Amino acid sequence: NAGVTQTPKFQVLKTGQSMTLQCAQDMNHNSMYWYRQDPGMGLRLIYYSASEGTTDKGEVPNGYNVSRLNKREFSLRLESAAPSQTSVYFCASSEGGAGVGNSPLHFGNGTRLTVT
Amino acid sequence: RKEVEQDPGPFNVPEGATVAFNCTYSNSASQSFFWYRQDCRKEPKLLMSVYSSGNEDGRFTAQLNRASQYISLLIRDSKLSDSATYLCVVHQAGTALIFGKGTTLSVSS
Numbered sequence: 634n635a636g637v638t639q640t641p642k643f644q645v646l647k648t649g650q651s652m653t654l655q656c657a658q659d660m661n662h663n664s665m666y667w668y669r670q671d672p673g674m675g676l677r678l679i680y681y682s683a684s685e686g687t688t689d690k691g692e693v694p695n696g697y698n699v700s701r702l703n704k705r706e707f708s709l710r711l712e713s714a715a716p717s718q719t720s721v722y723f724c725a726s727s728e729g730g731a732g733v734g735n736s737p738l739h740f741g742n743g744t745r746l747t748v749t
Numbered sequence: 750r751k752e753v754e755q756d757p758g759p760f761n762v763p764e765g766a767t768v769a770f771n772c773t774y775s776n777s778a779s780q781s782f783f784w785y786r787q788d789c790r791k792e793p794k795l796l797m798s799v800y801s802s803g804n805e806d807g808r809f810t811a812q813l814n815r816a817s818q819y820i821s822l823l824i825r826d827s828k829l830s831d832s833a834t835y836l837c838v839v840h841q842a843g844t845a846l847i848f849g850k851g852t853t854l855s856v857s858s
Binding site for chain 1: 785791848
């Protein structure tokens with residue numbers, strides 16, 4: 634049982650380049666999330682998807698887009714990367730559907746992104 | 750006032766010590782509460798949920814005080830392996846989970 638799988642683990646981009654972070658879960662969870670973690674800032678929510686077919690903005694959505702491709706997969710796209718997007722990105726999932734956030738999160742291993 | 754606040758520490762304790770962390774939250778309508786543990790350069794992992802009546806899991810005890818809007822985590826008989834960052838997490842209705850910035854614990858021999 635793999636849980637939540639994120640790819641890639643590491644990525645270096647130049648300013649202005651685009652990329653998509655992939656995330657898949659095999660726990661049949663309804664909700665999926667993208668967080669970023671920066672030193673001194675803690676985990677901040679970028680976007681979440683309460684159920685297949687829905688997405689909502691979190692605390693820091695600017696510069697990102699997401700796609701809930703199906704129940705298993707939730708991707709995060711950076712259309713034009715900026716140095717301020719250098720961070721560790723975590724994908725997570727939870728059972729919670731209608732009551733988004735009321736059940737524990739299961740995290741992927743993270744993607745370490747550097748934008749130069 | 751930030752939504753979820755924690756003392757960042759670090760808390761430096763010897764093996765066998767008892768240590769307690771507190772976390773305050775600003776939204777009185779918050780419904781669910783959790784403690785997560787995060788090891789250096791790893792993903793956060795659920796340590797325990799926090800129930801209204803308080804709950805215990807081995808050496809770990811979590812308490813919730815709704816009147817004062819804080820939750821606590823008590824670790825007894827600290828082990829070297831307890832060294833990590835402990836994240837306080839709160840669910841507010843209609844939103845995803847809100848994370849505190851974490852409290853760092855270092856247990857030394």
